Every structure is written in C-alpha cells, then in structure tokens.
Amino acid sequence: NAGVTQTPKFRVLKTGQSMTLLCAQDMNHEYMYWYRQDPGMGLRLIHYSVGEGTTAKGEVPDGYNVSRLKKQNFLLGLESAAPSQTSVYFCASSSRPLESTDTQYFGPGTRLTVL
Amino acid sequence: EDQVTQSPEALRLQEGESSSLNCSYTVSGLRGLFWYRQDPGKGPEFLFTLYSAGEEKEKERLKATLTKKESFLHITAPKPEDSATYLCAVQAGSGGYQKVTFGTGTKLQVIP
Numbered sequence: 001n002a003g004v005t006q007t008p009k010f011r012v013l014k015t016g017q018s019m020t021l022l023c024a025q026d027m028n029h030e031y032m033y034w035y036r037q038d039p040g041m042g043l044r045l046i047h048y049s050v051g052e053g054t055t056a057k058g059e060v061p062d063g064y065n066v067s068r069l070k071k072q073n074f075l076l077g078l079e080s081a082a083p084s085q086t087s088v089y090f091c092a093s094s095s096r097p098l099e100s101t102d103t104q105y106f107g108p109g110t111r112l113t114v115l
Numbered sequence: 116e117d118q119v120t121q122s123p124e125a126l127r128l129q130e131g132e133s134s135s136l137n138c139s140y141t142v143s144g145l146r147g148l149f150w151y152r153q154d155p156g157k158g159p160e161f162l163f164t165l166y167s168a169g170e171e172k173e174k175e176r177l178k179a180t181l182t183k184k185e186s187f188l189h190i191t192a193p194k195p196e197d198s199a200t201y202l203c204a205v206q207a208g209s210g211g212y213q214k215v216t217f218g219t220g221t222k223l224q225v226i227p
Contacts, residue, residue, distance in 0.1 A: 004158070040219060041219065042119075042202075042217045042218055042219040042220065043159075043202070043204075043217040044217075045214075045215075090158050090159070092158075102146075102147070102206050102213065102215055103149065103161055103164055104149075104161070104215065105161065106151075106158030106159045106160070107158050108156075108157055108158050109156070109157065109158050
C-alpha cells in the first residue's frame with residue numbers, strides 16, 4: 001500500500017495564478033482532510049470530506065476550494081493564489097468509525113511558494 | 116475554544132539522556148489524544164492514541180501518558196534517530212464531526 005500520496009511535491013506560483021493539489025489514498029478511508037502547516041502555528045484544517053461527494057469547511061477555508069468526486073481522491077484548488085498562501089500543505093485520511101477516535105494518516109506534503 | 120499547548124518548543128538532549136515532552140490541553144469532551152512524529156520535509160507519522168486519564172502506551176523508547184489536563188511523552192535513553200518534531204493533537208466534542216486540534220510541536224534534537 002502506498003498510503004496517502006500527494007502531487008506535486010513542490011510548486012512555485014505567481015500571485016493570481018491558479019493550481020490544484022491532488023491527494024490520493026489507497027486505504028479505503030471515508031474521511032479526508034487538507035491542512036496547511038506554517039511555522040509556529042501548527043497544522044490548521046482547511047477543508048475536509050466525510051465521504052465521496054461531500055466537502056465541508058475547516059478552520060481556514062478562505063481562498064481554497066475542494067472536491068471529492070471519487071472516494072480515493074481529494075483535490076485542493078487555489079483559484080487566485082496570494083503570498084499568504086505560501087505554506088506546506090498536507091493531506092490526511094482516516095477511517096473514523098462512528099463514535100470512535102480519528103487516527104489520521106498523512107501524506108508527504110506539498111511545499112507551495114507564491115511570489 | 117479548544118487549545119493544545121506543547122512545551123518546550125525545542126529540546127536538545129545528549130544521547131542516553133532521558134526526558135519528557137509536555138502537551139497540555141483545554142477541551143470540552145475529550146475523545147482522544149494523539150501523538151505524532153514529524154521528520155523534516157515529511158508528513159506527520161502516527162505514534163499513539165490515548166483515550167482516558169491514567170492510560171499509558173509504549174513503543175520502543177517512547178512512553179505516552181495521559182491525565183485529565185495533560186499528556187507526557189517520555190523518551191528513555193534517546194538515540195540520534197529519535198530527533199524529530201513531536202506533535203500532540205486532541206479530538207473533542209460529541210456527535211457529528213469532532214474537531215481535531217493540533218499543537219505546534221516540540222522539536223527534539225538528540226546529540227551523539
């Protein structure tokens with residue numbers, strides 16, 4: 001099993017450009033998440049999905065959109081990139097059985113720089 | 116608002132020098148506390164889940180404990196390969212989606 005994979009690993013954008021980050025998991029997990037990690041701020045949840053075809057806002061959703069058309073994939077889009085979106089982005093997934101705890105498994109991350 | 120605070124921010128140990136990392140939390144309705152390890156340039160790697168006060172879990176040189184207000188990650192006789200950032204996270208709430216809140220981590224450096 002590859003676990004959680006993310007593409008691309010690195011990307012440099014100019015202000016105003018758009019891009020899509022792809023996350024894929026092969027563990028048949030229902031829940032998927034997108035986080036950003038910035039120095040001194042910990043992991044912050046951007047959007048999440050509780051199943052195929054569903055999405056919901058997390059803690060810092062502004063400027064991002066997501067889609068979950070297939071259970072194994074979760075896409076994060078930036079429509080008009082801003083320097084404040086320079087960060088490391090992590091995707092995670094979990095099986096999250098009902099009324100159980102949420103052990104999340106993370107991908108390797110995408111380092112995004114917006115100039 | 117749920118809060119998770121980790122201390123110290125950074126810790127430098129000599130190889131073999133045991134110590135503890137702290138994770139204090141303020142949440143309503145704790146469902147679980149997680150410890151992750153993160154190596155530079157990589158995603159967090161799951162270590163432990165603790166569910167209730169008094170619970171302990173061990174893995175090699177690591178031992179995690181939980182009280183009603185904090186968790187400790189004890190590192191016994193650390194080796195250089197234990198160098199990493201250790202993240203704590205808590206899941207809290209009831210019904211529906213239960214938020215997971217991450218701390219900012221403790222960066223551990225073990226010197227040979």
